[in-house]
Amino acid sequence: MTSGKIIIVGLGPGPDRWLTPEASHALEEATDIIGYIPYVERLPDRQGQVKHATDNRVEIDRARHALDLAQQGHVVAVVSGGDPGVFAMAAAVFEAIDTGTDADRATNVQVLPGISAMQAAAARLGAPLGHDFCAISLSDNLKPWDVIIRRLTAAAEGDFVIALYNPASKTRPQPIHDAFTLLRSLKSPATPVAFARAVGRADERIVLTNLGEADPSTADMSTLVMIGSSETRFIEREGQEPWLYTPRHYGLKR
Amino acid sequence: MTSGKIIIVGLGPGPDRWLTPEASHALEEATDIIGYIPYVERLPDRQGQVKHATDNRVEIDRARHALDLAQQGHVVAVVSGGDPGVFAMAAAVFEAIDTGTDADRATNVQVLPGISAMQAAAARLGAPLGHDFCAISLSDNLKPWDVIIRRLTAAAEGDFVIALYNPASKTRPQPIHDAFTLLRSLKSPATPVAFARAVGRADERIVLTNLGEADPSTADMSTLVMIGSSETRFIEREGQEPWLYTPRHYGLKR
Numbered sequence: 001m002t003s004g005k006i007i008i009v010g011l012g013p014g015p016d017r018w019l020t021p022e023a024s025h026a027l028e029e030a031t032d033i034i035g036y037i038p039y040v041e042r043l044p045d046r047q048g049q050v051k052h053a054t055d056n057r058v059e060i061d062r063a064r065h066a067l068d069l070a071q072q073g074h075v076v077a078v079v080s081g082g083d084p085g086v087f088a089m090a091a092a093v094f095e096a097i098d099t100g101t102d103a104d105r106a107t108n109v110q111v112l113p114g115i116s117a118m119q120a121a122a123a124r125l126g127a128p129l130g131h132d133f134c135a136i137s138l139s140d141n142l143k144p145w146d147v148i149i150r151r152l153t154a155a156a157e158g159d160f161v162i163a164l165y166n167p168a169s170k171t172r173p174q175p176i177h178d179a180f181t182l183l184r185s186l187k188s189p190a191t192p193v194a195f196a197r198a199v200g201r202a203d204e205r206i207v208l209t210n211l212g213e214a215d216p217s218t219a220d221m222s223t224l225v226m227i228g229s230s231e232t233r234f235i236e237r238e239g240q241e242p243w244l245y246t247p248r249h250y251g252l253k254r
Numbered sequence: 255m256t257s258g259k260i261i262i263v264g265l266g267p268g269p270d271r272w273l274t275p276e277a278s279h280a281l282e283e284a285t286d287i288i289g290y291i292p293y294v295e296r297l298p299d300r301q302g303q304v305k306h307a308t309d310n311r312v313e314i315d316r317a318r319h320a321l322d323l324a325q326q327g328h329v330v331a332v333v334s335g336g337d338p339g340v341f342a343m344a345a346a347v348f349e350a351i352d353t354g355t356d357a358d359r360a361t362n363v364q365v366l367p368g369i370s371a372m373q374a375a376a377a378r379l380g381a382p383l384g385h386d387f388c389a390i391s392l393s394d395n396l397k398p399w400d401v402i403i404r405r406l407t408a409a410a411e412g413d414f415v416i417a418l419y420n421p422a423s424k425t426r427p428q429p430i431h432d433a434f435t436l437l438r439s440l441k442s443p444a445t446p447v448a449f450a451r452a453v454g455r456a457d458e459r460i461v462l463t464n465l466g467e468a469d470p471s472t473a474d475m476s477t478l479v480m481i482g483s484s485e486t487r488f489i490e491r492e493g494q495e496p497w498l499y500t501p502r503h504y505g506l507k508r
């Protein structure tokens with residue numbers, strides 16, 4: 001085994017104030033940075049460090065490239081947004097290893113946790129994830145839509161707060177509409193809903209509504225959609241945006 | 255409204271390398287720190303800053319205390335471990351506000367996201383949260399046990415990866431046993447299971463097993479229990495601990 005390694009780093013939702021010291025350090029020490037173009041472009045150019053920016057469609061190729069460089073002795077930071085362990089590059093790297101060679105399985109790989117989009121959204125909104133919740137990706141690029149239906153149905157039956165990732169993209173506008181149609185058949189129309197777009201960035205946009213009135217087309221690829229449990233509620237405030245939270249007490253009376 | 259405010263800060267799972275710059279800054283600027291004793295004790299003494307360490311059983315009293323100080327003009331950091339928005343102090347503060355006064359609703363409150371235990375555990379293990387997952391607290395202090403049963407059942411029906419928080423404590427050893435009995439009736443005995451205790455701290459301990467063979471009493475109050483979906487798998491490695499991950503592809507063939 002060489003001294004090369006892969007460090008899988010999450011850049012968080014955007015601002016540096018959410019980037020952990022561990023992640024900052026790894027980005028400084030790496031000989032190579034590999035990632036989707038917008039993430040790699042966020043990082044400064046550093047002397048002696050090579051940036052490899054690739055298109056989003058080729059996550060497995062990116063993982064393969066990282067493994068090859070690490071096996072040649074490079075210290076490779078594989079970057080993605082948010083937490084790399086949540087709907088991001090860590091699983092792609094392990095998929096490449098799992099379907100790869102003995103040399104891949106012998107490669108030194110570290111994953112560094114980061115702040116995920118649902119956490120930035122939750123903090124911005126109040127405390128909607130204060131109690132049991134689930135996180136579901138609406139992308140059906142890699143899983144059949146019937147698995148997504150099964151999970152949305154179970155999430156409603158379990159009365160979980162639901163954080164939806166990848167609700168829509170330009171080429172895939174339909175999933176969030178289909179998800180809302182299903183959830184409306186299973187949950188109260190009064191259920192609080194928040195569309196939290198690009199939280200912490202300049203183009204942040206928050207829309208607070210409920211399941212009955214929500215317009216699913218509010219969501220784009222930068223939006224985290226938060227759907228309450230039966231307990232999740234708004235706290236109305238005079239002259240200010242309401243807070244959204246889920247009590248720790250089940251059946252809390254106001 | 256005074257210039258006082260409450261900043262709800264997560265200290266992460268322990269090590270400073272996971273504490274965001276935003277959280278570090280808030281801890282430096284606060285006039286008052288309020289939290290459960292072990293979290294407050296983790297922080298250095300700072301001139302001009304008052305530390306109020308209280309017992310864990312009185313989260314709502316702690317929230318009330320923070321509101322009173324903020325309304326008197328103090329800048330109060332309410333601290334807890336992990337992400338304060340996930341099974342922690344943020345929901346307790348909003349509960350106090352929701353059942354409180356107009357002055358409480360007018361109080362300036364900010365929540366700062368942090369690294370939660372499931373993320374540190376996932377990063378340490380590989381990428382078990384790489385696909386749809388849910389987080390469930392097994393504490394029945396504040397919710398009826400039948401709600402926990404309903405959620406565990408739904409999580410199994412939805413084939414989610416499951417992160418269990420608060421699996422057991424000295425006074426409450428039974429929940430993790432009951433949860434495993436239920437999950438064994440619903441999921442394959444080959445389902446990967448990890449007990450990830452105190453990840454990132456000196457007393458870290460990892461146990462990798464499966465649902466059929468797991469000993470639930472491995473879990474204590476510092477343990478995050480991770481239970482796989484039908485897709486979650488180990489990658490065996492020669493002479494090293496296997497990695498645990500959930501592929502992004504549903505139905506991935508090796």
